[in-house]
Structure formats: C-alpha cells, structure tokens
Amino acid sequence: MLLKRIAILGPGLLGGSIALRLREVGGWHVTLWTRREATLPQLRERGVADAVTANISDAVRDADVVVLCVPIEAMGRLAEEIAHAAKPECIVTDVGSVKASVVAELDAILSGKCRFIGSHPMAGKAESGIDAAEASLFRETNCIITPTAATDAEAIDLIRGFWETIGCRVVSMGAGEHDECVALISHLPHLVAGSLVRAVADRNPRAFEVVGPGFRDTTRVAGGPPELWTGIMQANRGAILEAIDAMIAKLYDFRQTLERVAESKDADDLKNFLAVAKQTRDQIKFPK
C-alpha cells in the first residue's frame, strides 16, 4: 500500500507545516479540515492544501492517512466521525503530546473501523497557528510512535515511512514510557519556564528590563498557548506530578549545597553540581 491521499484535521502550526512539507515533497493529495467554517476562504486562498473543508466525512472518506492535529481533548469526538467515514485500510494517527490516554481512547473508538497508531512529533516553535507553519518545521526532529501489541505491522511501517518523509527521525516506544519521557523533557520544562517567569514577576519585575538572551531561551516555551497546555497537563497529570517532585528535590539539593558553601572554601560540591549538569547536557544529541 502506498500513502497518497492525506486528511489533515486542524489547520494550526503542526497541521499547516505537514501540509507545506507534503507540497514540497510532491505527489500527495492534501485535504485540510477546519472546525471553523468562517476560515475556509482564507485557508483556500493560502493554497497550502489541494482541498479545504469543514466537513469531516468529506475530508477523510478517500484518505489513506488521517492526521489529527487538534488539542487532545477534541480528538475523541473527531475519531467517532472518522470511524463512520474512513476506509478500513486507512491509517489514523495524531500529533498529541500525551499518548496513554489518547491511544486508549482512540483505539477503543477506531478498533475494527480503520488502523490507529499514536504519534508525537517533537517539533515546535515560539509562534503558533498556521501563519507560523513552515515546511522545514519537522526536519531532523524526533517523532515518537506508540504502537500497541495489537497494531498491525504494515501500519507501523507505513506511519514510520510517513514521518520520515515529513523529515523526522522516528523512535518507537510504549505509550506509558512515552508519557513518562515527555513529562520530563517537554511538560516539566514548560511549567518550569512558566514558574520561572512568574517567580521573577513576584519578586522584582524591574529585572525584566535587563534580561539577556539566557532568560529569553530558558523561558521560551512558556510562550506556548495556555489552552493547549492545560489539556496536556491534565491528561498527563500523574507523570507530571512525579516530574515536578523530582525537580523540586533537585532545586532543594542545589540550595543546600549553596548554603553549605562558605565564601572562599569548599566550593567543590557546588562546582560538581554544575559540572555534572553540563557534562550530562553536553552528551545529549539535540535535534537540528
């Protein structure tokens, strides 16, 4: 089976960037679905897709692959409609930042109707919305796919190939391990960035007048859309609570070390704390 016709549900940063990338690749027929009928003329004019529609059944009827690019709390309702309209061989995936709950919900709805496999491309930027979309957004980023024991092997190969076409490096893991990993490297950084901004605002807002590039980068992710992130945080609450506890414990460790260190002697523990952090980070293979 060759994937040629795609329905992208949700014309935001990720959906728009997938559409732009596929136009660059060529040979695809892209249908873009939006919930908001009023935006159809704009989307048509923009020309990122071969067809745009606000009707889900029309969008997915002939699709070889459907990608849900909507907030995770909106996915179940869309999956119900996909289950009625899509071909049995159609592969359905999503770009949600949480997988255990999404996979459980969508598997239950789509099982026996078409083939679902969860995805999470780890791409993003400060801006959101289709205006920020770009064909190169996914290039050299990691995309996690979360097949279950029941997922058919062809579907795994096809979705892996799809994300590689988009530009991703694909990693496969269980939905549970995915959620634990992203709680640590995506959800925790987001709430840490937000907490950092708010802690500074509480203590001395004048500090914002003299920020450097370090503060800008450390807090960048806090600029993401609060609605989207609220849904993510709720859906992955358990793993995130554990990640916060680990973070608070580590900060407290550092605090104790700093308090112990006298002005001019015995700074080895302090240097060691920072050196281990640097060494650990230096070994990470970052995308792009």
Added chain:
Amino acid sequence: MLLKRIAILGPGLLGGSIALRLREVGGWHVTLWTRREATLPQLRERGVADAVTANISDAVRDADVVVLCVPIEAMGRLAEEIAHAAKPECIVTDVGSVKASVVAELDAILSGKCRFIGSHPMAGKAESGIDAAEASLFRETNCIITPTAATDAEAIDLIRGFWETIGCRVVSMGAGEHDECVALISHLPHLVAGSLVRAVADRNPRAFEVVGPGFRDTTRVAGGPPELWTGIMQANRGAILEAIDAMIAKLYDFRQTLERVAESKDADDLKNFLAVAKQTRDQIKFPK
C-alpha cells in the same frame, strides 16, 4: 577626554568580542592581556588586538580604559596591579556577573589611584572562549552599569558611551539592585536549567533520546563553564538563595493547582497559571 587606548584583561568570549568589535569600529588601540604566557603566540597570530602581553603593567600603563574580563575571584589581584601602573584618569571597569562584592572590593583597591565603575554586559552564548568571540556579540544587548555616590560624572558618561560603542543599551542601577535582578534573570535560570537536566537524568535518561527544541532551549545556559558559575553563585549567594525559594514556592503552587484539577472540570486555575506566565513573558522586551 576621548577614550582611544584600551587594555582588555582576559582573552575569553567577552574580552575577545570587545576586541573584535573595536577593530570593526576603528580608531582604537587595543591591548589584550592574558595570564597564560604560552598562549601569546596564538593570540598574536589571531590578530584580534594591536598588542598582546602577559605583563599587566605593560598592558594598562597607557590605557584610557581597562576592562577586566576575568572570573570575579581573579579581579582583586589584578586590580592591585592596575592600581600601581594605570594613569589616574584611567577608567577601570569589569564584566562580572555580580556587582556588590566586586564594586566594594575594587573600589577599595582603586580609590585614589584611578576611576572604577562596575559594568555587566548581559551577553553570552552557548560556547565560551575566544574561538567563540564575535564583533556582534553585544549588539542590542543590555549592559548594566553600577556607579556609586562617589563615582565622578565624567567617568559615568565615558563608560556609558563606551558600552554604547560596543553595541549595548545601557541601564544604570545600584550594585545591590543589580545583584537582586541578575539573581532572578540570570543566576536562577542557570541553576534551574542545570537542575532540570539532572532531574531528568535521575528519573529516566532514555528521555534524552527524544528531546525536542524546547528542552534544548530551556537548558541551554546549563552548558556554561562550571568554574565561572561556581564563583558567581558563591559571590551572589544571598540573593540566589532567595530566588531559589521563590522558584520552589512557585513550582509548588503549580503542583497544588495541578493536583486539585480533576480530569475534566475546573481547569481554570491551571489555565490561569499558564496564561499569566505567557502574558507576563509576552510583555518582556527581549534583546535581539
């Protein structure tokens, strides 16, 4: 008085970038001092300065302005030598990330010998050392200067003009307020980034295999040199301990909010936490 001859003490990222910028501006005579005699041939070959030397007295004797670009714990010893060799009208400044302790120490040493005024250009990048230096490093960054009641007005004007030549926007504040501000927007982000890397490593190092650009940016500053940062953390310990407490309190706030939020209802507090962080950050005027 016109500043024309400069001695830059310390051929690292900041010292090297100042030298490169002044060569671009033209009309300056730049002397670069290094502690390590063995590196003199390399520095000469590199051609970033008109003269390079390992002799402090030679470096500062004819200087109109001296900039200390060395770790803060090395500044006192260099200041003693500057006090013996520099002209009385010479303006001495530094690029240290902590000001109250540095200003107190250097004022005491240089008072009556030449004119000292503390500076802190808020510039940096992931790489350190002269290999990473670039003429544009300071462009549109903030530089804080910390004059005291005793600093003469001409010296303030001259040092302000100097940093503007280098490309900075200059902000003047007391050394104490400086230290409180940078504890919040520079030192706290550094230790937060380091703690984040270490918390993830403790809980599940496999998470590093799937990092995205968000984790890279949030932790970037943790890649800075541990020796340098150990000195900074020690020197600004009091303000940093208070900043850590504010950060832990804010994380705990978020934790409580997340725990309170049930799966599908009452997510307003959670969204509000994230929205206030985003709004606050959106209003910050970041450099570059």
